[in-house]
Amino acid sequence: MAESTRRRLDSDDRAPHGSEFEVFVRSDGDDPMRHVGSVRADDADGAYELASRLFAWHANDVWICPSGDVARYTTHELADEASTVDRPVDGEEPRNREWS
Amino acid sequence: MISVSTLLCDHGADGNRLRYDIDTGTETPVTDRAQRRPVVVWNTTNRCNLKCVHCYAGAESEPKDGELTTAEGKRLLDDLADYGVPVVLFSGGEPMVREDLEELVAYAADAGIRPVLSTNGTLLTADRARGLKRAGLAYAGVSVDGLAELNDEFRGVDGAFQAAVEGIETCLDVGLKTGLRYTVTGQNVDDLDGVVDLLTDVGLDRFCFYHLSYSGRGEDLSSVDLDAAERRDVVKRICDRTLRSHRRGDEIETLLVGNYADAAYIVEYARREFGEDTARRIYERLEQNGGDPAGERVAAVDCLGNVHPTQFWRTYSLGNVRDRSFADVWEDDSNPLLQAVRNRPENLTGRCADCRYKEICRGGSRLRALADGNGLFGPDPQCYLEEDERRGALPPASAD
Numbered sequence: 001m002a003e004s005t006r007r008r009l010d011s012d013d014r015a016p017h018g019s020e021f022e023v024f025v026r027s028d029g030d031d032p033m034r035h036v037g038s039v040r041a042d043d044a045d046g047a048y049e050l051a052s053r054l055f056a057w058h059a060n061d062v063w064i065c066p067s068g069d070v071a072r073y074t075t076h077e078l079a080d081e082a083s084t085v086d087r088p089v090d091g092e093e094p095r096n097r098e099w100s
Numbered sequence: 101m102i103s104v105s106t107l108l109c110d111h112g113a114d115g116n117r118l119r120y121d122i123d124t125g126t127e128t129p130v131t132d133r134a135q136r137r138p139v140v141v142w143n144t145t146n147r148c149n150l151k152c153v154h155c156y157a158g159a160e161s162e163p164k165d166g167e168l169t170t171a172e173g174k175r176l177l178d179d180l181a182d183y184g185v186p187v188v189l190f191s192g193g194e195p196m197v198r199e200d201l202e203e204l205v206a207y208a209a210d211a212g213i214r215p216v217l218s219t220n221g222t223l224l225t226a227d228r229a230r231g232l233k234r235a236g237l238a239y240a241g242v243s244v245d246g247l248a249e250l251n252d253e254f255r256g257v258d259g260a261f262q263a264a265v266e267g268i269e270t271c272l273d274v275g276l277k278t279g280l281r282y283t284v285t286g287q288n289v290d291d292l293d294g295v296v297d298l299l300t301d302v303g304l305d306r307f308c309f310y311h312l313s314y315s316g317r318g319e320d321l322s323s324v325d326l327d328a329a330e331r332r333d334v335v336k337r338i339c340d341r342t343l344r345s346h347r348r349g350d351e352i353e354t355l356l357v358g359n360y361a362d363a364a365y366i367v368e369y370a371r372r373e374f375g376e377d378t379a380r381r382i383y384e385r386l387e388q389n390g391g392d393p394a395g396e397r398v399a400a401v402d403c404l405g406n407v408h409p410t411q412f413w414r415t416y417s418l419g420n421v422r423d424r425s426f427a428d429v430w431e432d433d434s435n436p437l438l439q440a441v442r443n444r445p446e447n448l449t450g451r452c453a454d455c456r457y458k459e460i461c462r463g464g465s466r467l468r469a470l471a472d473g474n475g476l477f478g479p480d481p482q483c484y485l486e487e488d489e490r491r492g493a494l495p496p497a498s499a500d
Contacts, residue, residue: 009422014404016146016157016164017316020417025436036435038406040415050415053470057477058436072423078175078405079422081166 007082013068020067021047025059104354109346138399141411148194151256158316159193181211183427196223209236224267246291279306311359313412314471328484364457391462395441
């Protein structure tokens with residue numbers, strides 16, 4: 001993988017109205033959860049209901065997470081309000097969190 | 101977007117003239133590459149100076165924290181240009197409240213994107229209209245939803261009608277191509293002819309009629325939406341009016357937006373008016389056009405960077421342009437909903453499943469189907485086709 005500088009994006013809610021909830025689904029128990037976008041609702045129950053209407057035909061499992069609770073680190077450079085984060089020092093990261 | 105005037109009055113037109121799916125002010129053929137890319141509606145702000153009861157964006161008097169900045173907007177436009185997006189529609193809220201609108205329009209034009217505008221028209225002063233024209237704006241669609249009394253009631257502000265009409269006149273004065281956007285509901289259907297007559301006198305020659313989308317504050321208005329008979333009647337009136345105008349030699353453009361049952365209706369209308377051969381040619385052009393464009397030929401980026409399958413589908417986002425490029429979000433084959441929506445003729449259920457027009461309609465609005473409790477692939481409640489029109493061979497029966 002390319003060694004690029006990552007930046008941390010804001011962690012505010014991303015809904016102009018209501019609240020945004022990230023949606024993860026899987027169709028079979030042995031599949032990984034897959035991020036499939038986000039839904040906008042007043043609360044978690046409303047978000048689950050909407051996500052179910054969109055993905056129930058496909059997914060056995062539906063997880064939702066408040067969008068503002070996700071810490072995002074990205075190499076994509078569009079956001080102004082993003083601070084560069086230091087690259088972890090080699091050898092101090094466990095392999096499953098390796099930077100590159 | 102369905103061009104009634106092109107389909108009914110210009111039978112020899114190239115099918116490519118129908119390719120754009122929102123009101124972009126043109127039906128000019130676009131390149132093959134651009135045809136595969138969506139037109140992008142960018143809702144640049146949530147702020148609006150009016151309070152429209154049917155606003156699909158649910159706009160408010162103040163901007164939202166975290167709206168894309170000028171610099172972010174330019175990077176987004178670079179991103180869209182790299183991907184080959186042919187047109188960006190600057191929308192809102194009210195995009196004219198953004199002081200950097202002219203700067204963003206110029207940036208889009210320089211990047212090779214056709215910049216167009218959707219506005220309530222009330223802020224179109226001569227200075228700003230000239231500025232937008234200089235910046236490269238190709239078209240302004242101005243919303244008016246009734247004659248003065250009803251429009252101002254819809255818009256929530258006294259004087260909005262007069263200001264919008266003056267805005268249209270100003271655009272025409274500075275040589276900016278301009279059209280009407282009129283969202284038809286049960287409340288304003290009777291004002292439609294009066295508005296078109298008035299604006300024709302002003303010099304307007306492009307009229308786009310929108311069906312109500314059940315989104316934002318429009319969701320609460322589904323109870324005052326037209327019923328099937330009323331919708332059929334108004335679409336017939338629009339077709340009749342278009343034909344009459346062209347027979348008089350008035351080259352007006354008339355478009356229907358937001359309900360692809362209109363495509364099937366126009367084929368049936370042409371069969372009655374012109375016969376089977378013309379109906380078949382119109383069917384073939386509509387087949388080229390592809391039906392409801394959600395998730396395929398139209399995309400939207402909201403003021404906070406969320407990417408939606410259309411500007412109306414606000415409650416579901418495919419991703420955010422601050423996280424990854426628009427192209428990466430739009431081309432993400434791992435999203436099962438996006439894939440299913442793009443293959444929707446195979447997935448449609450209910451009365452759509454065996455409708456002979458499903459290839460040119462593609463089931464209509466998935467958003468309205470969901471809002472009406474019909475499920476993701478159920479029928480659009482605004483479909484007004486009659487049973488005998490939905491049945492039979494493809495394309496129109498006796499054209500086989």
